[in-house]
Amino acid sequence: MRTTLTCAVALAAAIAIPASAQRLSPAAETSATIAGKTITIKYSAPSVRGRKVFSPDGILTKDATYPVWRAGANEATLLDTPAELAIGALTVPAGKHSLYVLLDKAGWKLIVNKQTGQSGMTYDEKQDLGRVPMTMGKPAAFVEKYKMTLTSLGGNKGRLTLEWENTSASVDFTVK
16 A cells, blocks of 8 residues: 555656656756847756766767757757847847757857757758857866856847856857
């Protein structure tokens, strides 16, 4: 009887918790209002959980045949901008776009892709708007849970920063 009750309680708890809350990489969001426009990025935030991530034998770099990362976990990372953006030399029209990262040893590149609503593992290079070099660095401290941050730099300038494990990558942009 006790085992049945324990199983019933566990099952009821699992049913009561939404599927998104049960994920190892929960939904996350970052946004910033720049030049009166609120730019939002929705992504899933994985944790290191004792694994190697960006080292040569890490979970994202050991397979050199697939160097494009979905900039998070689960579904493709979604950028939603009400205004046109200039990210480096790339012009990104207002609307929704997917973000990926090319994990190149020479330096990462942010990929802005026209396709949205797909699994993060579904990447079609033909849908790319373009690729922009990122500035590489190290966070101030070890970052257990992946995070993306949009920051206003004043006026119509902003910065997107990705941090996880011992790696930081950023790119500046302008709201047009």
